Amino acid sequence: MTEDESERRPRRHSPWGALALVLLTGLAMMRNGVDFEDGPPQPAAAAAVGAHPDRLPAAPPVPPADMEVLEHSSVQRIRIPGISVDAPVMTVGLDATGWIDAPPPTDPNLAGWYLNGISPGQRGSAVIVGHVDNAQGPAVFYGLGSVRKGSRIEVERYDGRTAVFEVYGVEVFSKDAFPGARVYGDTGHAELRVITCGGGYSKARGYDGNVVVFARMVEAR
Numbered sequence: 001m002t003e004d005e006s007e008r009r010p011r012r013h014s015p016w017g018a019l020a021l022v023l024l025t026g027l028a029m030m031r032n033g034v035d036f037e038d039g040p041p042q043p044a045a046a047a048a049v050g051a052h053p054d055r056l057p058a059a060p061p062v063p064p065a066d067m068e069v070l071e072h073s074s075v076q077r078i079r080i081p082g083i084s085v086d087a088p089v090m091t092v093g094l095d096a097t098g099w100i101d102a103p104p105p106t107d108p109n110l111a112g113w114y115l116n117g118i119s120p121g122q123r124g125s126a127v128i129v130g131h132v133d134n135a136q137g138p139a140v141f142y143g144l145g146s147v148r149k150g151s152r153i154e155v156e157r158y159d160g161r162t163a164v165f166e167v168y169g170v171e172v173f174s175k176d177a178f179p180g181a182r183v184y185g186d187t188g189h190a191e192l193r194v195i196t197c198g199g200g201y202s203k204a205r206g207y208d209g210n211v212v213v214f215a216r217m218v219e220a221r
Contacts, residue, residue, distance in 0.1 A: 039201060040132050040133065040138070040142050040143070040145055041143060041145040042145045042172055042199070042211070043145045043146075043170040043171055043172050043198075043211060059168070060168040061168060063189065063190075063216065063217060063218050064218070064219075067217070067218070067219065067220060069121065069123055069220075070119065070121030070122055070161055070163060070190070070220055071122065071159070072122060073119050073121070073157040073158050073159035073161065074157065074158045075089040075091075075113040075119065075120060075128070075157055076088070076089060076156045076157060076158050077089055077155070078111050078153065078154070078155050078194075079154040079156070080144075080147065080151065080153050080154075081151075081152065081154075082147055082148060082151040082152075083143035083144065083146060083147055084143070085140060085143070087110060087111050087130070087140045088109075088111070089110075089111045089112065089113050089128060090110060091113055091114075091115040092112035092114055092115070092129070093114070093115060093116070100112075100114050100127070100129060102130070102131060103129075105131055105134040105135070105139070106134070108131070108133075108137070108138070108139040108140060109139070110130070111128050111129065111140055111141070112129050113126070113128050114127055114129075119157065120155040120157065120163045120165070120190075120217075121157065121161065121163035121220055122190060123186070123189065124191065125183070125184050125185065125186065125187070125191045125192070126192050126193070128155070128192065128193070128194050128195070129194075129195045130194075130195075131197075132144070132196040132211075140196075141196035141211075142196075144196050144198075145170065145172065145198055145211045147167055147170050147213050148167065149167055149170070150166060151167045152166060152167075153165040153192060153213075161221070162220070162221050163190065163217050163219075164217065164218055164219035164220070165191075165192045165215035165216060165217050165218065166215060166216060166218045167213055167214065168214055168215065168216060169214040170211065170212070170213050170214070172198045172209045172210065172212070173210055173212060174199065174208060174209050175199075175207075175208060176208075183195075183212055183214075187216075190216070191217070192215045192217070193212055193215075194212070194213040195210050195211065195212050195213075199211075
């Protein structure tokens with residue numbers, strides 16, 4: 001993608017409400033797990049949003065009162081300095097079974113943003129996904145489970161703006177009991193969810209969960 005697709009296909013309304021029914025059991029993506037001695041890092045108990053998926057999230061950061069909420073724009077790049085992520089972002093849609101599609105697994109340093117969803121910086125919960133690994137080894141979000149509360153995530157957009165988010169929780173959820181409403185729900189703020197596979201792994205089933213990073217925008221520049 002070489003242009004801001006929002007210029008060609010503006011979307012002011014998010015379809016997350018309609019997709020919630022599809023997504024309640026989690027994202028059926030990133031099923032290319034391979035054997036590593038220790039596997040990808042998993043969220044520590046102290047970093048979790050809550051030990052039970054029905055509990056309210058931990059207290060998120062309070063954005064500046066005068067912070068500007070951004071308009072819709074496609075996404076160009078994501079940076080998570082705490083885990084050395086600096087990756088281009090492509091737009092993705094839905095696969096043949098109705099799940100959010102993943103970027104091609106052949107490129108280990110590539111993330112995906114769902115074009116029909118919220119843009120990072122808009123009010124609502126924007127979602128960026130990426131592989132934890134591929135057949136060759138670790139991929140873009142291999143270290144996602146080790147992100148710490150208070151870490152910053154920068155999302156560069158095609159309109160030239162950058163949305164800066166502060167992490168307030170990291171959790172791993174079973175794909176069989178994925179709390180879609182809690183993960184994707186509108187909190188009244190500009191939020192970001194970064195998602196990859198996690199939890200246990202078997203060759204027969206792949207990863208049995210999803211690591212989810214919860215972050216709220218604290219700066220727009």
